[in-house]
Amino acid sequence: MNDPIIPLVAVGLISIACQFFAYKIKLPAILPLLVVGIIVGPVTGMLNADDLFGDLLFPIVSLSVAIILFEGALTLKFEDLSGHGSMVRNLCTVGVLITWGIVAPVAHYALGMSWELAFLFGAIVTVTGPTVIIPMLRTVRPSSKLSNILRWEGIVIDPIGALLAVLVFEYLVATQNALSHTLYAFGATLLVGFGIGASVGYLLGQMLRNNWVPHYLVNTAVLTLMLGAFAGSNLLAHESGLLTVTVMGMFLANMRNVDVDDILEFKETLSVLLISGLFILLASRISLDSLIHVGWGSILVLIAIMFVARPVSVFISSLGTGLNWREIALLSWIAPRGIVAAAVSALFALKLEALDYQQVDLLVPMVFLVIIATVVIQSLSSVKVAEYLKIRSAAPNGFLIFGAGQFNRMFAKELRSYDVPVLLADTNWDALRLARMDNISTYFGNPMSDHASRKLDLTAYRKVLIMSPYKQLNPMLTYHFEYELGKGTVLGLSNNEQQQRPSHQVSGSYTKNLGLFADGITYGKLASWVTKGAKIKTTRLSEEFNYEAYQLEYADRALKLAAIDTQGQVTLFTTNNNIKPKSDWRIVSLITGDKKVEPVFIPVETNKDEIASTLTSEAKPAAI
Secondary structure, eight states: OOOTHHHHHHHHHHHHHHHHHHHHHTSOTHHHHHHHHHIIIIITOOOOHHHHHGGGHHHHHHHHHHHHHHHHHHTOOGGGGTTTHHHHHHHHTHHHHHHHHHHHHHHHHHHOOOHHHHHHHHHHTTOOOHHHHHHHHHHHOOOHHHHHHHHHHHHHHHHHHHHHHHHHHHHHHOSSOHHHHHHHHHHHHHHHHHHHHHHHHHHHHHHHHTTOSOGGGHHHHHHHHHHHHHHHHHHHSTTOHHHHHHHHHHHHHTSTTOOOHHHHHHHHHHHHHHHHHHHHHHHHTOOHHHHHHTOTHHHHHHHIIIIIIHHHHHHHHHTTSOOOHHHHHHHHHOOOOOHHHHHHHHHHHHHHHHTTOTTGGGHHHHHHHHHHHHHHHHHHHHHHHHHHHTOSOOSOOEEEEEOOOHHHHHHHHHHHTTTOOEEEEESOHHHHHHHHHTTOEEEESOTTSHHHHHHOOOTTEEEEEEOOSOTTHHHHHHHHHHHHHOTTOEEEOOOHHHHTSGGGOOOHHHHTTBOBSSTTOOHHHHHHHHHTTOEEEEEEOOSSSOHHHHHHHHGGGEEEEEEEOTTSOEEEOBTTOOOOOOTTOEEEEEEOOSSOOOOOOOOTTOOHHHHHHHSOGGGOOSOO
């Protein structure tokens, strides 16, 4: 194919198609990406990454890995490690060495690899993959403690495993005094990585804190400076750039008064594109002959990784952490490999090929076999393992509420008083600050972002309630969470205010999700009722005071919100259900006063000054 534009565009289109397919069937995207990469590469010969990029292939892979590691490090806040930091620390230090020490000899004897290449392979497969662990955790539903351990292990272990692979590679390429050369490389890598990483990270933090560059240039400036630090580190100390960008991201993420949300969102988008393209390109380079050549010894290696190395490393790492044997067993089973293992193996394979190193053709196929085996086997079996161990969390009973206005905070506080998990998400910090003062769990940001997909644990929430004034964002969140959690899991307030205008008509499929609490209940109505003094009250039914008596007592002055049965299960009142509460049930209602209160209508176009004259400052919507 003479025109390189066509295969480049094809890679982009195929990668997005694979991502969407994985999203629909709720499997890690890595699987369709790998399969398609093998099909378009060695099977059909439609794509040849070496011909397409030539000498640029290695720099592209190298820079892509740097961006992916930097983006992962930006999500690592030290405060999030509290309570399980010792287990994460042990898994990422002692656990790495144990895995490396077990896998390398097995690879040497089972595959016939040289000792040097076997230790390089062992170092590469020590890393797990956060991009495949997080979707798995949503299905498995372990405790939040185990979820956090697995999530942060995946983030922290990537640069550590990559650094270990760098040291082994330095030993491989050393022509003389290999041990002293490796120790020197280790010291130089640590010195340069931590030195430049911390320095440039601090510089970037000051740049963001003091607004040294215009807002529209921030993302570009951070990206280019990060890549510059990566390249500069590699010049000073061979392959120290991976450690540099990791330290830089961690330093930046933990600086006070530095907002990295916009940067993180940009890097997440870029990482998704790079991960998708990289997997297809790297898989397309695998030779079918090399896959066949690995032979039956590969089965022994997989068994050693999954059934020996991981359990032993988890058991030893758990000593003194207080984890019970069931928790240790589940941690031992969940350790899928991901993009960093694939990219780092391809990175060093390219370098070793340039040096005509023997047996290098075994490295990438074996790493990809480990990725496929761990993802497929563990994805399909982890739920059964968790159920057998009896540590799978019960079916979720909580609510994720988008919007943190005053009514939402009141409703969340009332539900929490009955031990119902509730989390408020919003892009308005002032509204969330008030929620946090009431000890309500919160998420600051867009709950459908890639950052939320890693940080936001949805295992405790069975319903998503869209109750915000953000008219453009509400439908997008509805579609997003219906794909994530399934049909019928998302409910929203009526949008009558918009439907009065033809230009704001919405689709019928979206309208079916509207009708929370009662017909015609909008965000504006709830805000106005609360402004006029409406309070949330929970009433317990009994044989003497049954549901009919409740309706007669409150008539038009109560908006029924939810019913809580004797088992603590919550059922929301909507226009589509017909709840018949029984004796000993509780009804949560918004009591509007002695008589029916007519709401204050707030048009979408109303400016803030007009709203201020209509509402008290306490009851203003979080954003207009």
